[in-house]
Amino acid sequence: MTAAIPTIALVGNPNAGKSSLFNALTGARQKIANYPGVTVERKAGHASFADGRPMSLIDLPGSYSLTPASPDEAVTRDVVLGQQAGERRPDALVVVVDAANLDNHLCFALELIALGLPTVVALNMLDLAERDGLTLDPAILSRELGVPVVPTVAVRKRGLADLLAAVDGAILTHQLETHDHADPPPSDAALHQRARAIARAATLSETPVRRWTQRVDAVLLHPALGFLILLALMFVMFQGVYAWSEAPIGWIEGGIAALQEAVTAALPDGFLRGLIIEGILGGVGSVIVFLPQILILFLFILLLEASGYMTRAAFLMDGIMAKVGLSGRGFIPLLSSFACAVPGIMATRAIPDAKDRLTTILIAPLMTCSARLPVYTLIIGAFIPNTNVGGSPVGLQGLVLFGLYLSGIVGALVVALVLRRTVAKGNAAGFMMEMPRYQWPRLRDVGIALWQRAWIFLRRAGTIIFVTTIALWLLLSYPKVPEGSSESQVDYSVAGRIASGLEVVVAPIGFNHDIALALIPAMAAREVAVSALATANAIEAGDDEEAMAQSLSERLQGRWSIATALAFLAWFVFAPQCISTIAITRRETNGWRWPLFMVGYLFLLAYAAAGITYWTAVAFGLG
Amino acid sequence: MNAKLDSAPLGVAVRISRIDWDAMSHDEGRRLREFGLMEGIDVTPLHRGSLFSRDPLALSVGRMQVIIRARQAAMIEVAPTAP
Numbered sequence: 030m031t032a033a034i035p036t037i038a039l040v041g042n043p044n045a046g047k048s049s050l051f052n053a054l055t056g057a058r059q060k061i062a063n064y065p066g067v068t069v070e071r072k073a074g075h076a077s078f079a080d081g082r083p084m085s086l087i088d089l090p091g092s093y094s095l096t097p098a099s100p101d102e103a104v105t106r107d108v109v110l111g112q113q114a115g116e117r118r119p120d121a122l123v124v125v126v127d128a129a130n131l132d133n134h135l136c137f138a139l140e141l142i143a144l145g146l147p148t149v150v151a152l153n154m155l156d157l158a159e160r161d162g163l164t165l166d167p168a169i170l171s172r173e174l175g176v177p178v179v180p181t182v183a184v185r186k187r188g189l190a191d192l193l194a195a196v197d198g199a200i201l202t203h204q205l206e207t208h209d210h211a212d213p214p215p216s217d218a219a220l221h222q223r224a225r226a227i228a229r230a231a232t233l234s235e236t237p238v239r240r241w242t243q244r245v246d247a248v249l250l251h252p253a254l255g256f257l258i259l260l261a262l263m264f265v266m267f268q269g270v271y272a273w274s275e276a277p278i279g280w281i282e283g284g285i286a287a288l289q290e291a292v293t294a295a296l297p298d299g300f301l302r303g304l305i306i307e308g309i310l311g312g313v314g315s316v317i318v319f320l321p322q323i324l325i326l327f328l329f330i331l332l333l334e335a336s337g338y339m340t341r342a343a344f345l346m347d348g349i350m351a352k353v354g355l356s357g358r359g360f361i362p363l364l365s366s367f368a369c370a371v372p373g374i375m376a377t378r379a380i381p382d383a384k385d386r387l388t389t390i391l392i393a394p395l396m397t398c399s400a401r402l403p404v405y406t407l408i409i410g411a412f413i414p415n416t417n418v419g420g421s422p423v424g425l426q427g428l429v430l431f432g433l434y435l436s437g438i439v440g441a442l443v444v445a446l447v448l449r450r451t452v453a454k455g456n457a458a459g460f461m462m463e464m465p466r467y468q469w470p471r472l473r474d475v476g477i478a479l480w481q482r483a484w485i486f487l488r489r490a491g492t493i494i495f496v497t498t499i500a501l502w503l504l505l506s507y508p509k510v511p512e513g514s515s516e517s518q519v520d521y522s523v524a525g526r527i528a529s530g531l532e533v534v535v536a537p538i539g540f541n542h543d544i545a546l547a548l549i550p551a552m553a554a555r556e557v558a559v560s561a562l563a564t565a566n567a568i569e570a571g572d573d574e575e576a577m578a579q580s581l582s583e584r585l586q587g588r589w590s591i592a593t594a595l596a597f598l599a600w601f602v603f604a605p606q607c608i609s610t611i612a613i614t615r616r617e618t619n620g621w622r623w624p625l626f627m628v629g630y631l632f633l634l635a636y637a638a639a640g641i642t643y644w645t646a647v648a649f650g651l652g
Numbered sequence: 653m654n655a656k657l658d659s660a661p662l663g664v665a666v667r668i669s670r671i672d673w674d675a676m677s678h679d680e681g682r683r684l685r686e687f688g689l690m691e692g693i694d695v696t697p698l699h700r701g702s703l704f705s706r707d708p709l710a711l712s713v714g715r716m717q718v719i720i721r722a723r724q725a726a727m728i729e730v731a732p733t734a735p
Binding site: 093094096098129130132133136161163217218221242243246250252253255256340343344345346347348349351352357381459460461462463464 | 679680682683684685686687688690698699700701702703704705706707708710713714715716717718719720721723724
């Protein structure tokens with residue numbers, strides 16, 4: 030046999046606890062990439078057998094059977110059949126089943142066992158099943174299935190060593206036997222009958238089901254109360270993003286200022302010092318500052334997902350989403366898009382209907398992603414007073430932020446309604462989903478996911494934002510304004526002159542030269558608008574001590590009217606200023622047609638929204 | 653008596669007597685079977701819709717809970733469970 034490191038694939042139904050098991054086996058040693066040609070995430074990692082021999086593990090997308098209903102499930106089938114390009118057929122399968130849901134999960138398990146690969150069944154979440162009043166006999170199950178069955182509790186790391194030992198043994202015995210038969214696939218009904226018979230045989234005793242989950246659902250899925258709770262949760266989430274990030278943002282700002290001082294002391298005045306202080310620290314720093322808010326938002330989303338609440342939210346939202354031609358399935362990608370449209374658009378793969386999916390992709394950028402937060406918080410902080418609304422504990426700034434989120438959502442619903450009647454016409458979308466049990470989110474799993482998100486953000490800050498910021502700094506700094514000229518350095522620079530051209534187009538909607546200047550590099554990523562304003566501001570302040578001492582928001586207050594600031598906010602509700610989103614849309618829709626359509630309609634909406642906001646505000650005397 | 657699942661009262665177990673497989677798409681039918689929704693199976697409708705709609709329907713099948721739309725539930729005939 031080959032000396033290559035064996036590849037073991039984890040495979041099973043959605044909600045079988047596969048990812049927790051994968052996390053427990055590999056720890057943080059994971060690599061996430063895409064399968065070539067398709068945009069399905071490939072999660073791989075390493076672990077070792079008891080004697081130290083390494084193995085490579087892959088976590089396949091959750092699936093109900095070997096007949097795929099979505100691109101994710103197609104990957105699962107192709108990998109286990111050895112038909113996935115660029116992927117060796119796994120040397121062994123670990124079939125993960127939820128101990129409390131054997132009737133159903135054994136169907137897929139039987140299909141997988143029939144493939145004839147060395148297979149071990151992980152009887153996962155046995156503790157929850159026992160809490161649920163279910164007593165199972167793994168030995169009977171193993172006898173009926175004809176493969177080893179190992180009880181595991183992935184989240185408590187129980188049974189892992191036994192599982193790996195069983196896999197090792199299965200590979201070994203497999204090599205000694207000959208396997209040239211493949212059973213013909215049984216019919217669905219026959220499969221179900223066998224699965225139920227085996228589950229019954231292995232169940233020693235059982236009490237009525239899931240009382241705890243059903244009691245919680247009586248409240249959380251209540252037609253009126255449940256809906257109010259969902260709204261309240263989302264409101265708390267957005268207030269939390271604003272309120273709890275204040276202190277950590279202060280620490281980061283302090284750290285950057287200290288670095289800038291240290292550089293000033295260490296380097297002589299000149300090109301390098303300017304580049305580091307104004308370009309790198311000023312520009313990238315002004316984006317890193319928003320890491321706390323992004324992490325708080327992701328933390329909420331991850332907790333809602335891990336606890337099982339997210340499917341309930343999808344259930345509650347399905348009625349509304351159906352009215353605009355979407356389904357509750359779309360709620361999860363759209364909610365993820367509040368953190369970032371890129372994973373959101375990728376999550377639309379779980380939507381089986383093509384038109385439903387296309388519409389969800391096209392409206393995903395309208396959800397207020399975390400990259401807008403830097404822009405929103407800067408402008409809100411500068412122009413909206415930090416007071417409470419009428420003596421209530423509700424802050425005005427938080428309320429405005431909530432309003433911006435709401436505008437995006439309402440805009441998205443209206444756009445979906447129009448799209449489903451025009452370019453994405455089709456049958457009413459379906460909505461079929463399994464509702465998982467409630468469970469306490471595991472700190473470890475949430476922690477790993479949060480760290481992966483933080484890393485993606487920091488990498489973005491370190492690459493796209495870093496490069497655009499430096500390019501902008503150079504374009505702003507050269508050519509140098511001649512001595513004694515009345516023009517400012519920013520106006521005289523290359524970037525300033527380009528901005529003057531754009532200003533003609535955006536002046537009618539109340540945008541000034543500052544904004545025109547910020548919009549161009551912000552095509553790369555929205556948050557660059559903030560670093561662009563910061564960099565331009567730093568260059569313009571130059572050596573003017575008084576101007577240097579002012580914060581960016583103080584400077585903006587002096588230069589922008591409230592009407593302009595509000596128009597700028599309205600612009601960013603719609604504007605598709607994000608290269609990553611455009612790129613992922615191209616990939617997911619296989620061509621340039623839909624991303625171009627998306628960019629076009631969003632810019633039109635952005636222009637109209639900013640214009641209407643500006644003209645209204647001016648009419649109310651805020652110009 | 654033959655009632656449809658979409659109008660069955662909540663919280664009362666019923667037995668699926670007939671599913672109109674021809675009225676639904678192939679994928680819909682397959683997913684229903686994967687959820688374990690087949691003739692002869694007992695299900696309990698649990699929750700129906702929210703403030704704004706009678707859709708969707710959450711029901712329990714065995715130890716699992718699944719969500720389907722009322723349109724699909726209307727293709728499933730149910731009868732009282734045998735006493």
